Every structure is written in structure tokens, then in C-alpha cells.
Amino acid sequence: MDPLDNRQLQLRDDGRLRHFLTIDGLGRELLTEILDHAESFAGVNERMVKKVPLLRGKVIANLFFENSTRTRTTFELAAKRLSADVVNLNIGASATAKGETLLDTLRNLEAMHCDMFVVRHPSSGAAHFIARHAAPYVSVINAGDGRHAHPTQAMLDVFTIRREKGDFSRLRVAIVGDILHSRVARSQILALNRLRVGELRIVAPRTLIPEEARSLGVHVFHDIHEGLRDVDVIIMLRLQRERMHGARLPSEHEFFQRYGLTGERLALARPDAIVMHPGPINRGVELDSAVADGAQSVILKQVGYGIAVRMAVMSMALGPDAAREAS
Amino acid sequence: MDPLDNRQLQLRDDGRLRHFLTIDGLGRELLTEILDHAESFAGVNERMVKKVPLLRGKVIANLFFENSTRTRTTFELAAKRLSADVVNLNIGASATAKGETLLDTLRNLEAMHCDMFVVRHPSSGAAHFIARHAAPYVSVINAGDGRHAHPTQAMLDVFTIRREKGDFSRLRVAIVGDILHSRVARSQILALNRLRVGELRIVAPRTLIPEEARSLGVHVFHDIHEGLRDVDVIIMLRLQRERMHGARLPSEHEFFQRYGLTGERLALARPDAIVMHPGPINRGVELDSAVADGAQSVILKQVGYGIAVRMAVMSMALGPDAAREAS
Amino acid sequence: MDPLDNRQLQLRDDGRLRHFLTIDGLGRELLTEILDHAESFAGVNERMVKKVPLLRGKVIANLFFENSTRTRTTFELAAKRLSADVVNLNIGASATAKGETLLDTLRNLEAMHCDMFVVRHPSSGAAHFIARHAAPYVSVINAGDGRHAHPTQAMLDVFTIRREKGDFSRLRVAIVGDILHSRVARSQILALNRLRVGELRIVAPRTLIPEEARSLGVHVFHDIHEGLRDVDVIIMLRLQRERMHGARLPSEHEFFQRYGLTGERLALARPDAIVMHPGPINRGVELDSAVADGAQSVILKQVGYGIAVRMAVMSMALGPDAAREAS
Numbered sequence: 013m014d015p016l017d018n019r020q021l022q023l024r025d026d027g028r029l030r031h032f033l034t035i036d037g038l039g040r041e042l043l044t045e046i047l048d049h050a051e052s053f054a055g056v057n058e059r060m061v062k063k064v065p066l067l068r069g070k071v072i073a074n075l076f077f078e079n080s081t082r083t084r085t086t087f088e089l090a091a092k093r094l095s096a097d098v099v100n101l102n103i104g105a106s107a108t109a110k111g112e113t114l115l116d117t118l119r120n121l122e123a124m125h126c127d128m129f130v131v132r133h134p135s136s137g138a139a140h141f142i143a144r145h146a147a148p149y150v151s152v153i154n155a156g157d158g159r160h161a162h163p164t165q166a167m168l169d170v171f172t173i174r175r176e177k178g179d180f181s182r183l184r185v186a187i188v189g190d191i192l193h194s195r196v197a198r199s200q201i202l203a204l205n206r207l208r209v210g211e212l213r214i215v216a217p218r219t220l221i222p223e224e225a226r227s228l229g230v231h232v233f234h235d236i237h238e239g240l241r242d243v244d245v246i247i248m249l250r251l252q253r254e255r256m257h258g259a260r261l262p263s264e265h266e267f268f269q270r271y272g273l274t275g276e277r278l279a280l281a282r283p284d285a286i287v288m289h290p291g292p293i294n295r296g297v298e299l300d301s302a303v304a305d306g307a308q309s310v311i312l313k314q315v316g317y318g319i320a321v322r323m324a325v326m327s328m329a330l331g332p333d334a335a336r337e338a339s
Numbered sequence: 340m341d342p343l344d345n346r347q348l349q350l351r352d353d354g355r356l357r358h359f360l361t362i363d364g365l366g367r368e369l370l371t372e373i374l375d376h377a378e379s380f381a382g383v384n385e386r387m388v389k390k391v392p393l394l395r396g397k398v399i400a401n402l403f404f405e406n407s408t409r410t411r412t413t414f415e416l417a418a419k420r421l422s423a424d425v426v427n428l429n430i431g432a433s434a435t436a437k438g439e440t441l442l443d444t445l446r447n448l449e450a451m452h453c454d455m456f457v458v459r460h461p462s463s464g465a466a467h468f469i470a471r472h473a474a475p476y477v478s479v480i481n482a483g484d485g486r487h488a489h490p491t492q493a494m495l496d497v498f499t500i501r502r503e504k505g506d507f508s509r510l511r512v513a514i515v516g517d518i519l520h521s522r523v524a525r526s527q528i529l530a531l532n533r534l535r536v537g538e539l540r541i542v543a544p545r546t547l548i549p550e551e552a553r554s555l556g557v558h559v560f561h562d563i564h565e566g567l568r569d570v571d572v573i574i575m576l577r578l579q580r581e582r583m584h585g586a587r588l589p590s591e592h593e594f595f596q597r598y599g600l601t602g603e604r605l606a607l608a609r610p611d612a613i614v615m616h617p618g619p620i621n622r623g624v625e626l627d628s629a630v631a632d633g634a635q636s637v638i639l640k641q642v643g644y645g646i647a648v649r650m651a652v653m654s655m656a657l658g659p660d661a662a663r664e665a666s
Numbered sequence: 667m668d669p670l671d672n673r674q675l676q677l678r679d680d681g682r683l684r685h686f687l688t689i690d691g692l693g694r695e696l697l698t699e700i701l702d703h704a705e706s707f708a709g710v711n712e713r714m715v716k717k718v719p720l721l722r723g724k725v726i727a728n729l730f731f732e733n734s735t736r737t738r739t740t741f742e743l744a745a746k747r748l749s750a751d752v753v754n755l756n757i758g759a760s761a762t763a764k765g766e767t768l769l770d771t772l773r774n775l776e777a778m779h780c781d782m783f784v785v786r787h788p789s790s791g792a793a794h795f796i797a798r799h800a801a802p803y804v805s806v807i808n809a810g811d812g813r814h815a816h817p818t819q820a821m822l823d824v825f826t827i828r829r830e831k832g833d834f835s836r837l838r839v840a841i842v843g844d845i846l847h848s849r850v851a852r853s854q855i856l857a858l859n860r861l862r863v864g865e866l867r868i869v870a871p872r873t874l875i876p877e878e879a880r881s882l883g884v885h886v887f888h889d890i891h892e893g894l895r896d897v898d899v900i901i902m903l904r905l906q907r908e909r910m911h912g913a914r915l916p917s918e919h920e921f922f923q924r925y926g927l928t929g930e931r932l933a934l935a936r937p938d939a940i941v942m943h944p945g946p947i948n949r950g951v952e953l954d955s956a957v958a959d960g961a962q963s964v965i966l967k968q969v970g971y972g973i974a975v976r977m978a979v980m981s982m983a984l985g986p987d988a989a990r991e992a993s
Contacts, residue, residue, distance in 0.1 A: 062725065063722065081757075082774065089753065097390075103408075119639050124642055312773055312776075312777040313777070315777035396717045447946070447966070449966075450966040450968075451740060451743055452973070
């Protein structure tokens with residue numbers, strides 16, 4: 013899809029956010045606005061009373077066509093902290109076999125005056141499809157579609173980087189692992205490039221790098237020792253065993269041997285480098301426990317920031333007043 | 340069951356609504372009161388803040404012995420808009436094999452100070468059974484019991500008709516489809532007769548019309564072309580494949596050939612006739628897509644009105660103050 | 667585990683409650699404080715508006731590794747009446763095979779700023795494990811772990827006894843049934859001894875009495891007729907068929923013959939004795955229906971008191987202000 017189409021689909025006429033489906037098509041200013049809003053909400057999470065009344069009376073429907081207690085819970089908590097009402101709808105992927113059925117489901121939820129759909133779906137493009145057919149008063153947030161995009165994850169990752177390391181332009185970031193199958197990596201690369209990161213590297217075996225990699229504005233490394241040298245930020249990807257087809261993937265053991273993050277390899281990065289992972293981690297597969305729990309790991313901070321970032325996106329998408337009050 | 344018993348069971352001594360189990364036994368004034376309340380709530384759904392504090396502190400338990408995400412969600416949203424707390428209990432029908440077990444479940448929920456049970460059950464009479472054994476401070480809403488009744492669906496249907504077409508006495512209404520197995524049809528017929536609809540028709544093959552049809556005050560048609568002629572309202576029933584036993588039912592294809600609503604057949608009705616359906620629709624079985632999505636279809640409006648009607652019934656049943664404040 | 671360790675683990679430095687895992691290690695004053703708080707909340711449940719704002723903005727996560735709609739619902743209602751936000755996480759016991767995984771789950775929920783975990787787990791010690799590894803700002807409530815403890819159940823039982831029968835020191839209490847496998851009995855014995863009950867009896871076949879029984883400060887009876895004579899309180903345990911291993915247990919029929927509570931046996935107790943049961947009851951197994959539904963049964967009152975007791979524990983554990991406002 014064309015970035016211009018993505019811009020048009022996601023933004024209102026006045027340039028404000030309506031849907032949040034992909035980083036593609038969104039400008040640096042808007043991404044920075046999301047980060048700034050999230051900053052204001054990061055404080056809310058530490059307050060005694062963790063609620064703000066921004067979305068009181070709004071109804072947010074979690075439409076999960078793919079099971080994910082963890083992601084659903086972060087969106088649910090974000091919505092509740094904004095005082096919205098939440099309905100959880102776990103819909104078997106089978107019900108989506110016919111596009112018609114999915115549309116009828118949507119039309120019905122719209123008719124119930126839901127204001128926002130948070131959509132997770134195993135098929136790439138599902139959130140776009142829903143957004144394209146949504147009623148004018150409805151916002152759609154993509155919570156992960158197939159191998160395509162997971163933009164709130166990417167935003168919480170760049171939020172973490174900005175909070176922990178500051179100015180993007182001075183940073184060297186490496187994304188390590190199965191880039192090919194990862195919607196997270198795709199969204200991270202777009203966000204980091206848009207925010208003008210100093211240098212962006214991807215580190216993976218040849219078989220797990222997408223063909224279009226060269227055009228993504230990244231430096232490709234196949235050797236982790238070279239890839240990690242002097243970086244400020246290491247993002248380990250999750251090995252998505254359930255998303256693999258065919259025999260492209262090395263065994264877990266072999267993967268860890270070649271790409272797993274150990275203390276020794278971490279030492280190749282800058283001494284103050286941070287270690288990130290979208291979770292849930294597979295200890296001994298993507299990284300060893302000492303690194304996961306070590307002083308340089310910010311993996312758990314990412315989780316908390318994820319709620320602040322989702323609060324930001326939700327409140328920005330649900331109308332101008334919400335966005336104004338929140339800032 | 341005798342209408343007088345149904346009146347006594349459902350109303351308080353002063354005539355106000357306590358349970359809402361069936362249209363049977365309820366007078367025209369009460370049904371009209373529900374419609375008028377729903378009218379006031381229809382506005383709430385369009386407001387920026389969609390909550391009213393009428394049932395704050397009340398606890399409403401959704402007791403679903405039959406799976407229905409859609410119906411449960413409308414009741415959940417209605418309760419949340421009234422500021423009630425909601426607990427969802429999906430109970431396998433197996434647990435109800437012994438009446439004792441069901442009663443013990445009820446007694447326990449009552450002891451937890453739940454104020455209202457919204458009950459869906461595969462057995463006809465289950466909601467009555469529960470209401471008859473409920474503690475004095477508990478209200479029961481029937482959200483569909485076996486083939487027996489689905490009164491909130493019927494009320495949202497008549498609400499839709501009143502909103503779209505006005506005065507019932509001047510209207511000709513046709514209900515088309517499997518009348519025999521439909522709790523929705525049973526409740527619609529009672530409500531439309533009680534509200535003194537001009538003419539009520541049922542349109543179905545002989546095998547799908549209940550024996551007592553002649554005594555229901557309806558005109559029976561077996562030919563859809565005759566049945567739809569000059570009607571103001573067409574209500575298509577859902578083909579309840581899962582509720583059928585034996586071979587009474589034609590194939591879906593055959594059904595659509597004989598009773599499906601096409602544009603051609605719709606043209607037999609009055610030019611301003613509306614098309615209704617309780618949902619979820621089976622496109623190409625009960626009606627074709629062009630009709631479902633056409634200008635005369637009010638199927639999605641029904642869904643939104645359903646929340647207003649459920650808010651009305653809930654607030655009327657949960658005490659005099661609630662009812663007074665709501666009006 | 668040593669009582670001193672249990673004291674240290676459960677209390678803050680200033681002696682206030684932090685976790686509620688077991689009765690063991692808690693003093694009489696603290697148990698009495700819980701009962702007094704519960705007394706103030708018992709009124710809340712009967713008020714028109716059943717909510718108090720004590721825990722507004724707090725997030726309580728129900729972590730149920732063992733299915734229990736009933737217990738989960740009482741904790742959910744208690745939390746909602748305190749105005750907390752609740753997230754329900756039903757986690758298959760399989761996910762806990764590795765301690766690491768459980769800890770990672772915890773760390774993630776903590777990072778989402780959950781304030782309290784209500785934990786039910788099939789393994790004895792699971793709630794302790796979680797509490798020992800929890801972040802400083804997190805409280806853990808044990809909602810039943812293996813055969814070990816179920817302290818909120820024990821507290822609602824002693825609350826019921828105090829409300830119905832007054833001063834513990836003048837009372838003779840008999841616990842009847844499968845003591846060996848019962849976490850409820852273990853917690854009840856600790857609580858009743860700590861509260862200085864006049865006389866505590868356990869009534870069970872030799873095979874269902876734990877070896878350490880003699881050291882528990884209870885009188886052991888194998889004959890129910892002797893065990894019930896002149897008691898003020900009869901607590902029937904649930905026959906936990908699913909928790910049994912091996913052939914220690916008599917058949918249900920045989921159990922009822924020897925230990926089931928009939929009207930005839932109840933007549934051996936004091937005329938104003940009360941009958942208790944943690945629920946859900948098995949009619950005709952632990953007690954016959956006439957007794958369960960009879961004038962001396964307080965089984966359903968226990969359920970309602972259970973919410974008040976859980977409100978007390980939750981509000982006491984979540985900070986000094988909460989506790990102060992509630993009293």
C-alpha cells in the first residue's frame with residue numbers, strides 16, 4: 013500500500029490521528045506527538061489514583077481474532093485508566109473466513125455505538141480492511157495483523173529508547189532475530205527511520221531477512237559480533253515459532269548459538285547499551301537469563317511504557333477534546 | 340401458562356415491572372412505558388458521554404447457559420451505560436441438568452447481592468423458573484429461553500417500528516420465516532397484538548407454522564408474494580439451523596427460493612416499507628445482500644435501539660427511584 | 667514454614683497487613699481487625715449504592731491457575747464495590763510448569779502497575795512463592811493453594827460465627843469431613859485457635875485425618891454422634907473428589923451414611939447450633955437437603971459475608987489510607 017494512502021486512511025482532514033494501523037504514512041511530528049502524550053501518561057501510572065476521566069462514556073471493544081491475554085490486558089488497562097468502558101470479544105478466526113461475516117460483525121458493533129475497535133488478527137491487512145469500512149465516528153487501532161504491522165509495539169519501543177537514551181539522531185540501534193516473519197520489526201524499522209535514528213542495523217541469518225531489506229534504509233549483518241559492535245540499543249525479536257512455515261528456521265538451540273544474546277556478546281555493544289525485547293521472552297533462546305534480568309535490560313520498563321503509549325494513541329484518536337485535555 | 344400468572348409473576352403489587360420474562364400478561368400501557376423510556380435512552384447513546392448514573396452500585400449478572408457473544412454484549416453495554424457493575428457468568432448447560440444445582444447457583448449469586456440476572460437458557464421456561472424462585476430484591480430478565488420467548492428482542496422490534504413508521508394501528512406487518520421454532524416470533528406476535536397493530540401476517544411453509552397459529556390473531560400466508568403485498572413492515576426471521584430437529588425444514592437454497600427476501604419481492608410491499616431482521620443475518624438465505632444493505636433495511640438501527648430498550652427494561656425493573664429519575 | 671517467617675512475609679514493618687497468604691503467623695489482633703473491617707463493609711452490601719471509593723484507581727488482577735467461577739466472582743465483586751479496576755486472567759496450569767515462566771508472568775503484570783494479585787493455584791505454596799518474589803508495591807491474596815491454605819474462606823467462616831454466635835471463647839465448634847485434603851479446614855483450625863475458640867473438634871474417619879492432627883489443639887472424633895454432641899457450630903467440609911488420590915476415601919454413599927449431616931444428627935448439637943459449609947454443597951453427600959435449607963443453616967449468609975471479608979482484606983492490604991478511611 014502506498015504511504016500516501018496510509019496517510020489519508022489514518023489521519024483526519026485536519027491532520028489529527030483517526031486510526032492507528034501502521035507507522036507507514038505518519039510523519040515525524042505525529043509520532044513525536046504520540047511520544048509526548050505518552051510521557052504525560054507515564055506519570056499517571058505512578059500516581060496513587062491511576063485514572064483520568066478523558067474517555068469517560070466511551071466504549072472500546074477489544075476484537076481479538078488471535079488469542080493474546082497479554083496484549084489484550086495492556087489495552088484493557090490503558091482503556092480503563094482513561095475511564096472508558098471496555099468490552100472484550102474473543103472471536104474465533106474461523107468466523108472471519110468470509111469477509112461478509114467480518115463486516116456484519118463490525119456493522120453490529122458500530123450500531124451498538126462502540127467508539128473504538130482494538131483489532132488483533134492473524135491476517136495481514138485485517139485492521140486496514142476494518143478501518144476502511146468503519147463508520148465515520150469509529151477509530152481502529154491495529155494490535156497486530158499477520159506479519160504486517162504492530163504499530164503500538166513499535167511506538168512503545170521508540171518511547172523506551174527516547175526515555176532511556178535521549179536524542180535518536182545520536183544512536184546506533186540493532187534489531188536482532190527473525191526479521192522476515194516479524195510484524196514488530198517491520199513497524200520498528202519504519203518508526204526508527206521516521207524519527208531519524210543515527211544508524212539502524214538488522215542482524216539475522218540470510219533466510220530470515222526479507223528481500224526488500226536493502227530498500228529499508230538499514231545495514232544488514234549476518235554475524236552478531238559485527239552487528240552489535242558499539243550499538244546503543246539492542247532489540248531482540250521474539251522467535252515466532254507459531255508463525256513459521258517451512259524449514260527456513262534453525263533449531264532453537266542453533267539459533268541461540270548463532271544469534272542468542274549472551275553477556276559476552278552484549279559486551280561488544282557500548283557499555284551503557286540497553287537490551288529490549290517485545291516479550292514474552294524465551295529464556296535461553298533469544299537471550300540468556302543473566303542478560304534478561306541484568307542491569308542493561310529494560311524489558312519490563314517496556315511493558316509499563318506500553319500502557320502509557322496505548323493511552324496516548326487511544327486518547328488522541330478519540331477526538332480533539334480528549335487530545336487537548338491530555339496534553 | 341396463564342396470562343394472569345404471567346402478570347402476577349412479572350409485576351410488583353403496585354403494577355410496576357419487576358421481572359421481564361415474556362410479553363404475555365403485560366398490558367399495553369406497560370409496553371408503551373418501556374418504549375417511552377427507551378426513547379429517552381436512545382438519546383444517551385448519541386451523547387458524547389454515554390453514561391447515566393441511574394444504576395450506580397447495582398450489580399447485574401449475565402447468566403448465559405447458551406453462548407451468545409452478541410446478545411451478552413448488548414446487555415453488558417446497556418448495564419454499563421446505566422453505570423451498573425456487570426459480572427459475566429458463562430455456565431455450561433450441563434450444570435443445569437439438576438434443578439437443584441441451578442437453584443443453588445442462584446441462591447449463591449443472590450447471597451453475593453446481585454440485583455439482576457439476565458438469563459439466556461436453551462430450555463423453555465428457564466427464566467420463569469429462576470424468577471419464581473428468586474429472592475424478593477432480585478429482578479430477572481429473559482434474554483431468550485428455548486423456543487419460548489425473547490421479550491427484549493420483541494420490544495426493540497416494536498420500538499424500531501414505532502420510531503420508523505409511527506402509529507401501530509395504521510400498519511400492516513408481515514413476519515416471514517420459521518415461525519414454529521422462533522422464540523422471537525412468538526414474542527413479536529404478542530407485542531404487536533398488544534400494541535394493536537393494524538394487521539399482522541405470518542408467512543411460512545405449513546411445516547413451520549405452529550398449530551395454535553389460528554388462535555394468535557394473525558393472518559397466515561404460505562405464498563410470500565401474497566404475504567408481502569402492501570405491507571409496511573417486513574420482519575425476516577433467522578433460520579435457526581441449530582434449533583431444528585427432524586426434517587421439517589427445507590434446504591437453505593430451497594428456503595431462499597421460496598421465502599428469501601429479494602428486491603423483486605420487496606417491491607410487492609409498500610414503497611416505504613422497512614425491512615427488519617433480529618440478526619445475525621444469513622446473506623443469501625433469509626434475504627439477499629442488496630436488500631440487507633439497501634435503503635429500506637433498518638437492521639442495524641435495530642441493534643442500536645436494542646441497547647436503549649434494554650436500558651429501559653433494566654432501569655424500570657431495578658426500583659422506583661431508577662424509573663422515576665429515568666423518565 | 668515457620669510462623670515467624672509467615673509473619674514477616676505477610677506484614678509490613680509497622681505490623682500492617684501486606685499479603686494475605688495464610689492464617690499462620692498472624693496474631694489475634696490482626697484477625698480481629700479484619701473481622702471489624704468486614705463488619706463495616708457488611709453494611710455496604712445492603713446499601714442502595716453498593717460502592718465505596720476506597721480503591722479507586724487501583725488495579726486488581728485475578729490470577730486463576732485453577733478454574734473457579736464462584737470464588738473469582740466473589741473477589742471480583744469485592745474489588746468492584748471498592749471501586750477498583752479488575753482484570754481477570756485465567757491461566758492454564760500448564761503455563762506454570764517452569765517457575766521461570768510464572769515469574770515472568772508476574773514481572774509483566776507488575777510492570778503494568780497491577781497493585782494486587784488474587785491467586786488461586788493447584789500447587790501448595792504457589793501464593794507464597796509469588797508473594798516472596800513480588801515487587802514492593804504489590805500485595806498478594808491467596809485464594810486457595812493446593813491442600814495448603816484458603817485464608818479468606820477461613821476468615822469469612824469465623825466472621826459468620828462471630829456474627830451469629832458471638833464470643834468465641836464460649837463456643838464449641840466441630841469441623842466434619844475430609845480434614846486431610848482440605849485447605850479450608852487447615853485455615854479454619856488456625857483461625858479458630860488463634861481467636862481462642864472454647865473447644866474445637868474435628869470429626870472424620872481415621873484415613874481422612876492428617877498425622878499432625880494431635881498437635882493442632884483439636885479434639886478428634888471418629889463417630890459423628892459423639893462429635894456433634896452439644897456443639898454450637900457445625901462446619902461441614904466439601905468432599906473434594908477432584909483432590910483425592912488413591913483409595914482412602916469411602917464412596918459418597920458410604921460417606922453420607924457415616925458422616926452426612928441429617929436432621930437426626932443435627933439434633934445432637936445444641937438447639938441453637940448453626941450449620942456451615944464453604945460451598946458448593948453436594949446435597950445428599952455432605953448433608954441432606956432439609957438441613958442445607960433448614961432454619962439452622964447459615965450457608966448462604968456465609969457467601970454474602972465472604973464479600974465483606976474480602977473487601978476488608980483488600981482494603982487493608984492496599985495501603986494505610988485505605989484502611990484508615992474504611993474504619
